[in-house]
Amino acid sequence: MTNLLTGYLEDRSTAQYFCFSISCEVCGEFWYSSSVPFSKAGQAAEHREKRELYDAVYQREKNRARLAAGREAVERFSQCPICRRLVCDSCFLICDEMDMCRECAGRLKESGEPVAP
Ligand SMILES: [Zn+2]
Ligand SMILES: [Zn+2]
Structure with missing residues (x-):
């Protein structure tokens, strides 16, 4: 079920935090996962030379946040x-x-x- 839900998650993340949403296919209401801050949000803006590194960290944290959002969505x-x-x-x-x-x-x-x- 978590895998199924992960496929339905829409990415609402920004450069500062990760968030995902799912809409109910009957009433159309949106649910948003608890947002998780990107640990390097401040540094990423300051140290442009480390951009590639922080991009990789961002992707890794986003994947974790997506799994957490899937687990949260299973309850709803x-x-x-x-x-x-x-x-x-x-x-x-x-x-x-x-x-x-x-x-x-x-x-x-x-x-x-x-x-x-
Ligand atoms: Zn039905
Ligand atoms: Zn509904």
């Missing part, structure tokens, strides 16, 4: 087993036979409670 998103879309907890219902997104639940006339009301 689920994949609907019917339509296979990625939906937020407000759009994902706990139903009797199988949990699913609220659009599928409506179509299949299943009822349930959202994971996060």
Whole structure:
């Protein structure tokens, strides 16, 4: 699931910090990961000669931040087993036979409670 989510993450990072977002495919609401500061943000601006080095550090920290964002997103998103879309907890219902997104639940006339009301 984390791998799946990592693929959905949109990069919102800047030169100063790393941040990623995911939008729910049912309600369209955006979720943003906790932003992680780039450890060399100050130095990178001052020491232009080390640019290549700091670029490499930046990429490495960004990859870590992406994985952390994926882990964070797992707590808030689920994949609907019917339509296979990625939906937020407000759009994902706990139903009797199988949990699913609220659009599928409506179509299949299943009822349930959202994971996060
Ligand atoms: Zn939603
Ligand atoms: Zn669905």
